[in-house]
Amino acid sequence: MPSWPLNQWYVAAYSQEVGDDLLGRTICDEPLVMYRTSDGEVVALADRCVHRRFPLSMSNRVDDMIVCGYHGFTYDKGGQCVAAPAQKRIPRTARVPSFVVHELDGFVWVWIGDADRADTALIPRAPWLDDPRYTTVRGMEPLKARYGLLVDNLLDLSHETYLHGGYIGTPEVAETPITTEVDEEANVVYVSRHMADAECPSLYSKSTGIEGRITRWQDIEYHPPCLYLLHSRIAPVGVLPPADGPDDQAFHVEVAYAITPETEHSTHDFWMVARDFALDDQEISTFLAENNRTVVLQDVTALDVLEVVVEGEKDSYQELSINIDTGGLAARRLLKKLVDEGNAPAPQTTATTDAPAVPAPTSGDPVPTA
Amino acid sequence: MLGGTSVYRIVWKLNTDVLIGYCWCGESHEDIDPIAMWEWLLAHPDTHPTGGAR
Numbered sequence: 001m002p003s004w005p006l007n008q009w010y011v012a013a014y015s016q017e018v019g020d021d022l023l024g025r026t027i028c029d030e031p032l033v034m035y036r037t038s039d040g041e042v043v044a045l046a047d048r049c050v051h052r053r054f055p056l057s058m059s060n061r062v063d064d065m066i067v068c069g070y071h072g073f074t075y076d077k078g079g080q081c082v083a084a085p086a087q088k089r090i091p092r093t094a095r096v097p098s099f100v101v102h103e104l105d106g107f108v109w110v111w112i113g114d115a116d117r118a119d120t121a122l123i124p125r126a127p128w129l130d131d132p133r134y135t136t137v138r139g140m141e142p143l144k145a146r147y148g149l150l151v152d153n154l155l156d157l158s159h160e161t162y163l164h165g166g167y168i169g170t171p172e173v174a175e176t177p178i179t180t181e182v183d184e185e186a187n188v189v190y191v192s193r194h195m196a197d198a199e200c201p202s203l204y205s206k207s208t209g210i211e212g213r214i215t216r217w218q219d220i221e222y223h224p225p226c227l228y229l230l231h232s233r234i235a236p237v238g239v240l241p242p243a244d245g246p247d248d249q250a251f252h253v254e255v256a257y258a259i260t261p262e263t264e265h266s267t268h269d270f271w272m273v274a275r276d277f278a279l280d281d282q283e284i285s286t287f288l289a290e291n292n293r294t295v296v297l298q299d300v301t302a303l304d305v306l307e308v309v310v311e312g313e314k315d316s317y318q319e320l321s322i323n324i325d326t327g328g329l330a331a332r333r334l335l336k337k338l339v340d341e342g343n344a345p346a347p348q349t350t351a352t353t354d355a356p357a358v359p360a361p362t363s364g365d366p367v368p369t370a
Numbered sequence: 371m372l373g374g375t376s377v378y379r380i381v382w383k384l385n386t387d388v389l390i391g392y393c394w395c396g397e398s399h400e401d402i403d404p405i406a407m408w409e410w411l412l413a414h415p416d417t418h419p420t421g422g423a424r
Contacts, residue, residue, distance in 0.1 A: 177382030184376040326380050326404040
């Protein structure tokens with residue numbers, strides 16, 4: 001069984017990445033090929049020709065079909081083979097699995113699990129990423145580490161003080177106690193760190209223009225397994241949200257990560273920074289993009305090292321957890337719960353039939369994974 | 371803050387290393403070990419009368 005939950009939505013790409021060209025990307029050990037049809041619909045198929053496994057992402061797009069670059073097997077957007085070389089009869093089993101996808105908030109989400117269990121209402125939201133009242137910079141870094149290490153990293157921001165000093169880390173981050181909450185029914189972890197009087201890190205002093213110390217709030221909202229949100233509020237010391245009306249004396253930065261497993265030992269680290277100020281200032285956009293990427297790469301370097309350490313350690317190794325890990329421990333537990341739930345059979349919704357919800361694959365058919 | 375009816379909350383007691391955990395039913399528990407704290411919280415609903423939020 002994989003270490004990630006099945007029957008869940010995962011971010012496969014930014015919407016802007018998927019266009020006319022064939023995009024190959026492995027999501028949760030599933031090699032996918034994605035493209036956008038002439039109608040604007042995003043398609044995700046298994047990235048292996050059913051004939052001799054040649055990657056379709058390295059093949060050719062003809063209209064809304066893919067023609068395998070090896071022997072010419074041609075697939076429609078549903079994954080059905082519609083043409084095979086030098087013969088009229090197309091084998092009944094000539095099709096590749098198609099995956100359920102849904103575009104929301106600038107992401108292409110893919111359902112990893114049983115297609116009949118896919119429900120778009122379950123996709124967690126990050127609306128500011130696709131909202132004209134915010135300006136967003138974004139990127140994606142490949143991580144040679146298991147996704148759980150990135151979850152650990154992001155749920156405990158005290159590491160900012162040590163790993164990201166000079167960028168977003170100041171002494172107060174590690175010194176300030178946190179409050180951790182878990183909603184058992186909604187499957188959300190919330191970690192708050194409110195710093196009343198803190199040094200302003202350079203990332204924020206240069207982008208907001210605030211001089212002097214700040215009131216800095218960090219409120220993490222993790223929707224396992226994939227979406228991590230950090231609501232960051234920056235204001236001059238003592239400036240709190242008003243009891244009524246907009247919080248317009250503060251700067252708001254919405255940091256988001258999509259944590260998508262690629263394999264058991266690698267992860268797609270999608271990162272975004274949305275802000276509600278200086279919306280048209282390209283200089284600030286460039287500054288935030290460059291500096292935030294530097295911060296992300298500091299994490300990537302550390303987590304790539306940790307992956308080697310964890311993979312090579314003895315089974316008996318016992319790690320230590322302290323108060324700062326309360327949120328990370330909560331996230332691990334929710335992930336484990338989701339893994340167990342994802343592996344369980346689908347709940348029966350009708351009692352009137354014994355027939356399976358999905359026809360069993362015929363012998364010789366590829367078994368669709370979604 | 372989360373506003374659901376099944377929210378566990380752990381706060382850090384001011385100027386100490388002590389954690390205070392609150393079950394969604396309102397009962398609380400103090401501990402200095404986050405793992406032990408989660409074990410208490412997760413075991414706690416088992417003692418609730420039938421008809422709780424879970």
